[in-house]
Amino acid sequence: MTYHFSKQYVQSFIDKEEFRRQSNKVLHGHPSPAHWKPLQEPIDFLLDERSGYAMRSEFEVNLYVGTPFCIKTKPARCGFCLFPSEDYEGNKGVERYIAYLKKEFEMYKPFYGSDTLASIYFGGGTPNLYRPEHYGQIMEYVDTLYGGVPADIEKTLEGIPQLFNEAKLRAISEAGFNRVSMGVQQLNDNLIKYSGRKQTRKQVFDAVDLCHKYNLANSMDLIYGWPEQTMDNMLQDLKDAIAAGVHHLTHYELNVAGRSDFASPKKRALLPTIETNIEMYRMANEYLHSEGFEQVTVYDWSRKANSDDDVRKASYDYEHSMHDFVDQENGEIQKTRQVCGIGYSAVNFHPNGLDSDDRSWIYMNQTSLKDYCQDIDDGKFPIGRGFMYNHQDVKLAWLFQSMQTMSINHSNYENIFHEDLLAAYAEVWNELARRQWIKITDESIEFIDKGQYYIPMLQSLIASVRLEEIRSVKKLTVSDIPVRIEATA
Numbered sequence: 001m002t003y004h005f006s007k008q009y010v011q012s013f014i015d016k017e018e019f020r021r022q023s024n025k026v027l028h029g030h031p032s033p034a035h036w037k038p039l040q041e042p043i044d045f046l047l048d049e050r051s052g053y054a055m056r057s058e059f060e061v062n063l064y065v066g067t068p069f070c071i072k073t074k075p076a077r078c079g080f081c082l083f084p085s086e087d088y089e090g091n092k093g094v095e096r097y098i099a100y101l102k103k104e105f106e107m108y109k110p111f112y113g114s115d116t117l118a119s120i121y122f123g124g125g126t127p128n129l130y131r132p133e134h135y136g137q138i139m140e141y142v143d144t145l146y147g148g149v150p151a152d153i154e155k156t157l158e159g160i161p162q163l164f165n166e167a168k169l170r171a172i173s174e175a176g177f178n179r180v181s182m183g184v185q186q187l188n189d190n191l192i193k194y195s196g197r198k199q200t201r202k203q204v205f206d207a208v209d210l211c212h213k214y215n216l217a218n219s220m221d222l223i224y225g226w227p228e229q230t231m232d233n234m235l236q237d238l239k240d241a242i243a244a245g246v247h248h249l250t251h252y253e254l255n256v257a258g259r260s261d262f263a264s265p266k267k268r269a270l271l272p273t274i275e276t277n278i279e280m281y282r283m284a285n286e287y288l289h290s291e292g293f294e295q296v297t298v299y300d301w302s303r304k305a306n307s308d309d310d311v312r313k314a315s316y317d318y319e320h321s322m323h324d325f326v327d328q329e330n331g332e333i334q335k336t337r338q339v340c341g342i343g344y345s346a347v348n349f350h351p352n353g354l355d356s357d358d359r360s361w362i363y364m365n366q367t368s369l370k371d372y373c374q375d376i377d378d379g380k381f382p383i384g385r386g387f388m389y390n391h392q393d394v395k396l397a398w399l400f401q402s403m404q405t406m407s408i409n410h411s412n413y414e415n416i417f418h419e420d421l422l423a424a425y426a427e428v429w430n431e432l433a434r435r436q437w438i439k440i441t442d443e444s445i446e447f448i449d450k451g452q453y454y455i456p457m458l459q460s461l462i463a464s465v466r467l468e469e470i471r472s473v474k475k476l477t478v479s480d481i482p483v484r485i486e487a488t489a
């Protein structure tokens with residue numbers, strides 16, 4: 001079933017939202033975790049089911065390993081961060097957590113043991129809080145679970161600049177990592193102070209130099225729309241990051257939401273206006289294009305490659321799995337991508353099948369360290385909440401991911417879901433074309449100019465009716481589960 005939107009509904013939705021700050025700017029999928037519910041079933045049931053699907057079609061696995069800890073800041077959580085984390089209280093807590101992580105890896109052996117890994121991402125929180133000896137130790141858990149880690153896949157470790165010293169980067173490289181993703185946010189020493197981080201631009205460039213020394217591909221996260229940031233500050237940061245030789249840039253718009261310090265009235269008063277943010281988006285795009293960077297999603301930019309080594313370093317397979325879970329060639333579906341998550345607040349995304357009676361799942365581990373450890377002590381998978389996709393949700397999840405890339409291939413959509421996308425959302429496309437936010441070609445819908453900037457709002461628009469329905473469901477129980485497929489040889 002598809003929802004048809006009237007012209008009036010589309011126009012009034014956009015008119016209302018256009019001048020509001022959107023709060024879904026970073027890594028937004030359908031539906032957001034706010035709509036997930038506690039799962040009532042033992043997770044082994046769903047994992048068994050996944051094995052059944054695995055025998056029907058090919059998939060590859062992108063593994064995420066979560067870290068809870070962050071250095072305390074004032075204001076808390078760097079002032080802006082909306083991701084779950086727990087205060088770092090010393091190495092004892094880290095070692096205790098790693099022991100739990102090992103147990104969780106072992107619990108997955110019967111279910112994930114025969115999967116093939118396509119990429120590995122250690123994220124958080126702040127994984128570079130660990131001591132040098134911990135990186136190899138955790139990588140060994142991965143190796144044991146999957147019966148080996150392929151040498152040539154991407155293995156990323158995320159962290160903050162001031163914690164990347166030489167001993168750590170050597171250990172990270174020796175543990176098999178080949179890519180580092182650094183959350184820098186601002187290179188200007190005065191502006192970064194709003195986050196309460198004790199970070200300097202010198203620390204950032206020292207860390208990037210060390211990444212080059214250890215042949216680690218380097219990705220940098222920067223944020224625009226920051227308190228008191230000017231266009232010149234933003235362009236200077238991009239220029240300096242490029243000059244330092246980063247291979248990939250993530251240029252997020254500041255997401256202002258929740259109880260973060262940046263959402264307080266005092267800080268909001270310091271934020272650039274929405275009009276300025278739109279101008280920043282435009283200027284950053286123009287500048288990055290002129291510097292030979294290729295835009296891959298609304299916020300991801302890759303350095304153009306001149307050699308095989310550059311190609312490897314500019315690629316970002318783990319993040320890529322977040323914006324295309326179906327691989328197609330000449331109209332044929334080749335395989336799907338799954339995300340397996342282990343550790344605090346890690347997410348598992350199992351798009352099991354693409355037919356209307358197939359069941360796909362997403363679920364997230366506990367976002368309280370206490371609950372995470374308690375579940376493992378009780379012999380349970382430490383899962384907090386999740387969501388079972390119906391066929392409409394799978395279509396929306398695919399559309400959301402495509403929109404991140406600023407282009408929806410409507411021929412591909414038709415191949416996968418046997419539905420005419422242009423007809424299904426006709427009034428949406430009419431309104432966006434009228435505003436010159438999209439261009440429609442024989443193959444695709446291309447988001448242009450302001451249409452790109454407003455992608456998070458347009459994702460909310462196409463999901464809005466379905467989200468109303470989801471809000472009315474309380475818990476997911478066995479009775480919500482219509483089909484159970486059996487493994488076929």
Ligand SMILES: C[S@@+](CC[C@H](N)C(=O)[O-])C[C@H]1O[C@@H](n2cnc3c(N)ncnc32)[C@H](O)[C@@H]1O
Binds near residue numbers: 080082185252255
């Ligand atoms: C979850 S953090 C983890 C990485 C590391 N701890 C750090 O902060 O650098 C990953 C990235 O999400 C982005 N992020 C977090 N909160 C954000 C927000 N409110 N608005 C925009 N980007 C945000 C930041 O750019 C950050 O580098």
Ligand code: SF4
Binds near residue numbers: 069077082083
């Ligand atoms: S931005 Fe990074 S370091 Fe700061 S609280 Fe969030 S995860 Fe932790």
